[in-house]
Amino acid sequence: MTSVSKTKVTTHILDTSLGKPAADVRVWLEKLDGPKITLIAETQTDADGRAAKLTPEPVPSGHYRLCANIGAYFAATNRETLYHSAIIDVVISGEQDHYHLPLLISPYSYSTYRGS
Template sequence: MNTLSSHVLDTTLGKPVAGLPITLYTCRGDSLQTQTDHDGRCSQWQDADFIAGEYRLRFHCQTYLCQTHGQSFYPFVDISFLLGDQSSHYHVPLLISPYGFSSYRGS
């Protein structure tokens, strides 16, 4: 079975982002709400079954960026990705700052 995790890092401060709300949109049309833990990580998706298909993570970053840096160009960041049909672990990190973000497939 596939598994999914994420990690959010504030590149301006060089620190993880705790308590950031995340919405996962599954290939079946469901949406699940969660948030990052104290270390900016997230791997708790209720009882999601990660079958092959297209998924999207929405990171709700505006409140955090405004409170921490006084401004945010992005109200949220959406990252769409594909999960394969083999049993793999997928890690989707997000690096954010008030005016930029990046992501990649981690391990």
């Protein structure tokens, strides 16, 4: 019997240089299977910097990339940046209920961690 995946992925992007959420950032989730890359979902962060419904449907176990177009975000706020995009490369277990992958950004750095 095959188990049904119940894993959802969310993110919260915070602009640490301004100390506030990063609104209207395009984010997308890709599944990697060898050389094949499949777009799973795409959305924008809300006014609170959240993409809570990035995966409205659960995703199966596998290798994924959560990407954020932070270059456009900084350009929209008239700031230079080193990074065009931020990429979080993760392995997801379908046995977990939820993966929250926060992204902390500034014009010259970004970091992430496993949230709750």
